[in-house]
Amino acid sequence: MEGLMDHNLRDILTRVGGIDHCVTEFVRITHQVYPSRVFRRYCPELDNPGELRGKTAAGTPVHVQLLGSDPQLMAENAAKVAELGAPAIDLNFGCPAKTVNSSQGGAVLLQYPDLLNRIATAVRAAVPAHIPVSAKMRLGFKDKTLAITNAEALAAGGIQWLTVHARTKTEGYKPPAYWDQIARIKEQLSIPVLANGEIWTPQQARQCMTESGSDLLMIGRGLVAVPDLGLRIKADHGHLQHDNLSWQQHLQLMYGLVPHLAHLPDKAQTDRLKQWLHYFSMQSIEVRAVFERIKRQRETAAFFKALEQAIVDVAAQPPEEGAFAAYQHKGF
Structure with missing residues (x-):
């Protein structure tokens, strides 16, 4: 890839x-x-x-x-x-x-x-x-x-x-x-x-x-x-026991990329992070809602501030399933 x-x-x-x-x-x-x-x-x-x-x-x-x-x-x-x-x-x-x-x-x-x-x-x-x-x-x-x-x-x-x-x-x-x-x-x-x-x-x-x-x-x-x-x-398939990671835990994984992007300009950093967020949003209605709120942020500090607030807001008021179905129908 x-x-x-x-x-x-x-x-x-x-x-x-x-x-x-x-x-x-x-x-x-x-x-x-x-x-x-x-x-x-x-x-x-x-x-x-x-x-x-x-x-x-x-x-x-x-x-x-x-x-x-x-x-x-x-x-x-x-x-x-x-x-x-x-x-x-x-x-x-x-x-x-x-x-x-x-x-x-x-x-x-x-x-x-x-x-x-x-x-x-x-x-x-x-x-x-x-x-x-x-x-x-x-x-x-x-x-x-x-x-x-x-x-x-x-x-x-x-x-x-x-x-x-x-x-x-x-x-x-x-x-x-x-x-x-x-x-x-x-x-x-x-x-x-x-x-x-x-x-x-x-x-x-x-x-x-x-x-x-x-x-x-x-x-x-x-x-x-x-x-x-x-x-x-x-x-x-019964090969192991596993508790699925939550959408919040998936987003926490993204922070592991941040130290490796520090040498890039702000827009290049946020573009890379939004690329992964876009993939997350394909299979999560909650991440899709988060992504919609922060996708226009280009400056790194503002991106993470908006991300943290969006995670809190979406957890407090989860989006409806119908919105995710429409998103999938678009071919994402």
Whole structure:
């Protein structure tokens, strides 16, 4: 999740728990083998000492994700990041962004199964055998006709598991996600297949597992919106006991970002905080009400003063459920 899921947010979310491994923002590979400092900027966890090398402070492994179209360059950069201590390498064939696709990266490559295979094969050959190589793809670029062909091409390249986002590039992030299409892919592969897309609640996770036939999930936006979603899903399946975090506790987590934003101008700080608040508001009627009250604040001190007052006011007079239903209907 470019521009959002950096190491600071990974640290906060993995401290909450319920996450088995996480993946960096993609490193775009274009025309060179990057120096070590580039990979360390995307994944500072590579510099953690001892047993925490390549892991968050909570001990969660961080897989480094690469995006590009040149098999040899992808392989050489993968070898470099493996030397730095990455627990695993992930290949991005799912990003739908126009700027990425126009430079021959991400989901646009789903039109070329042979190229997918050559990239996966080259990376797998360049990375030591004990370090897993995985890939993420969508169901296709314009349509789903090559979904199984692409999945088989990647599996034949030697990856250890495949994550499938259950929509095409042209479908973007618009609901629904076609989880049943993942089942068709899973039937053809002998490697694990992780299901991804439109998982915001334990109920949706359960439905996704049923329709996809996979008990392995990859969650992006849903986990940003509900930081304890991983714990809620595991509790729903009887794997642990968990008392759901309240909306106030979710907002308290946001304060963990503040020290890491101090070097930024006020507007940049509040923009980043409002970005996370927006995700919170997708799944909480109370946070949505808070967000509406503070979203125009640009100066940091005024932002937090308004935030604290809004939390008190909303707790004292909760909004009505109907307003949240209308908000969801808008497509947020």
